[in-house]
Amino acid sequence: MKRSRPARIALNAAAAAFCAVWIFPVYWMVNSAFKPAGDMLTATPRFLPFPLTLGNFAGAVGKPHFPAYLANSLIVTGVVVAVAIAVAFLAAVALTRFTFPGRRGFLIGVLAVQMIPGPALLIPLFLSLKSLDLLDTLLGLIVTYTAFVLPLTIWVMRGFLHGVPKELEEAAMVDGAGQLTVMRTILLPLVTPGIIAASVFSFIVAWNDYLYAYVMMKDQSRYTLPVWLASFSTNLGTDYGGLIAGSTLFALPVVAFFMIIQRRLVAGMTAGAVKG
């Protein structure tokens, strides 16, 4: 379908306008983060951050407890990703390499779990963790996030394992390799792309969650980064320079991840909700 010249110009103009509007908030975040403190609060906003300064970043990172918050976020996210991937891999092997009673029921259960609104589980989980004395512990958050990411990771891994021909393993079994060896040396390397996709999704859930961390972490030193960011505004006012620089730092790893896996992004997101 060839388009006339005016039509093409109109299309490109529409696309440019869309890009300008949609990127503007991010541009403004980066612009504000690099501005000197004096340029933040001006009657006429400054559209370029010159002279550049890292003062806002230094201010955000230098806030009390920042290293603890960063460590909390990193520990929680790291453990959730590792555990979720290991557990999901085993489950996906069971679901794709064996037929057994209850298999279909489990798959439907995994699908159904994703329709349950996350905030609905907040009250019972809070009360259960409270009676187990697991509030204010990273363990409580880790277990919660792991359960929340499992359905999607199982589903994604299952999709990838489906693509690995059974003949490969059968050949290895014929050659005398045990089931564990087959899993480790044949299946695992072949599903690496699936593991990467599933890790990124688990990473994002654990890294971005605010609600559960906000409710379960009452002790200030136990905050994760999102809770810390949200606590920037106080009754005395908001340090916008620090807040925006902190938000930029917090968003950076996720933007980088999204850029790296952008090709798989859509496939992975929809895999959780539609079959195969």
Place this chain on the structure above:
Amino acid sequence: MTVLTKARPARPRAAAPTGAAARRRRRATPYLLLAPGALVLLLVVGYPLVRLVLISFQDYGLRTLFTGTAEWTGLDNYAKVLGSDEIVPMLLRTAALCVAMAGGTLAIGTAVALLMRALGPRMRTAVTLVLITAWAVPNVAATMLWTWLFQPTYGVVNWMLTRLRVFGDFGQYDWTAHTWSSLVLVWLLVVWQSVPFVALTLYAGLTQIPADYYEAAALDGAGAWRRFRVVTVPFLRSILLLVTVLSVVWDFNVFNQIWLLTHGGPDGATSTLVVWSFTRAFASQSYGQGAAIAVLATGLLMALTWYYVRRLVRTGEEL
């Protein structure tokens, strides 16, 4: 593998399980593999779900937190929630906001997907990168950014609106102080964050439609709108259904954006069922009522997405 075969040419099936014990072990293997995942899901999703329903029938309040015993009160919590003056506006607001956010997201997302298909490769890449960047900004970071963009006095959006000279002086305008502007603020944020997923998913679907179909339709004299209705929409039906359901589910459950921007205010004007359940439970320490609201919200969401879930379970035949 070839090396292994050469090493043991005489007994190729030596390791294949034989005997009753080995068969039993083999039958148990899938359950062992599944056990960790099933255990975590049962403990952290299944059990809390049951407990949520139980709590909704109990007088679970601050006292219960210390004594550990809660009294059964039957339908009391539901009666209180459903009998409250807030319930009707709350339901209407939740539904309207959800429809407005999901509808806006789908309309803009579809338009962008169609636009992307019509663009040249370079401009399309630019749109894709913009979408991915906006999509990647974490929820809380985006919400904090919104407070800065729309800040009274120094917010850049207020400044631009004032310069437009259409709406009057927005210099000191406090978005969170008025009902409609608070709703607009939340709507803009949620739509900004949700459009990328919808646009990219629909675009991926669009690229799967063979060009022949359009050519055939064009030969039959179909105009652009007719081609869209006769070729594009039927082809995208299942993907459209998927993104619609996901948008409804996500927008129904929006919490962070509302809570961090407005705390459900001013005067409850931006509170939805999810926010209400949260404040009942954690601000008023009435966990029973909060649980009742959460059960109602879950039921409502299930009813809204019933058609889709049924379709999913039906395709379960091929799982």
